[in-house]
Amino acid sequence: MYDVIVLGAGPAGLTAALDTARARMKTLVVAGPMIGGQIAFTYQVDNYPGFYEGITGPELSERFKVHAERFGAVFHDASAIGVDFSGTPYKVMVDDRVLDARSVILAMGMNHKKLGVPGEDRLMGRGVFVCSTCDAALYEDRKVVVVGGGDSAIQEALDLARFASDVTIVHRKGETRACKCLMEKAINEPKIRFQYNTVVTEILGDKRVSGVRLSDLKTGESRVVETDGVLLAIGWEPNTSILRGHVELDEVGFPLTDGVKTGIKGVFVGGDLIDKTYRQVVTSCGSGCAAALEAIHWLEGVSSR
């Protein structure tokens, strides 16, 4: 029996685990596919306080994990495949085991969104990719198309430009929504070009990506552009399919919450699952900490009754 099971090991889950373990709550982190969550895909985190020279996403993730372990949190490198919050203790299904917990913190974050165009699924991992930190070195002196117009697209393009010979950002609008600080860097990077008001309608290639079909949304013109890779950076969707029927969700899949509290006593949420606006490492850590403090109060209240 665990006092707290944390689902997810991004900044929110890792901070929550650090705080519950530090309060001497027996804490298990069901870590999912990647320690660090989205920041595991980030080459450089430049706005986490104290790390004034910047720090790589994977290194910051590892530091968060070691910090939680220092206080006794235990990690399980698997994804939860189900939950049952219909009675206490709460149940979390992992591999072929059912784990019991008095309290659960949901911090599973988000999954990459897909375009839904022909060729995308077939060529995923064969030129279609979602993480420049993981794959940029494979594109040394090659051409890459980056799809999207948010901070991720621009950050990924900058990371890729360290290796690739040519990076084209394809965005469906006439301007990006990325912050000025990133845009300034991208505009000043000679390897990066922008293709505005344009969408990818097909990803081409036999065994690997060889090109994309683009459609100009203003003229309707369609053309094929050669490329060796297509990086998708079109946003994220909540990773909450295992919660359906157990926690109240909105139409997109975000838990309905009051702050970090769900409608189920003892079940709390942190990180991107409760933040559609800020979604920075530091804000995720903040709500992970808040979820942990609520879980600690809940557990102390239950045990003192």
Ligand code: NDP
């Ligand atoms: P966003 O949701 O901000 O941006 C997604 C982009 O993809 C938008 O430009 C959107 O277009 C486009 N898009 C969405 N769906 C499609 C589609 N089907 N076809 C084509 N284009 C599509 O996601 P991000 O991952 O960029 O950012 C998420 C959050 O993480 C933000 O809060 C961001 O600030 C933060 N972040 C911060 C970083 C930093 O500070 N360095 C780095 C990375 C992320 P449209 O604009 O038309 O809606």
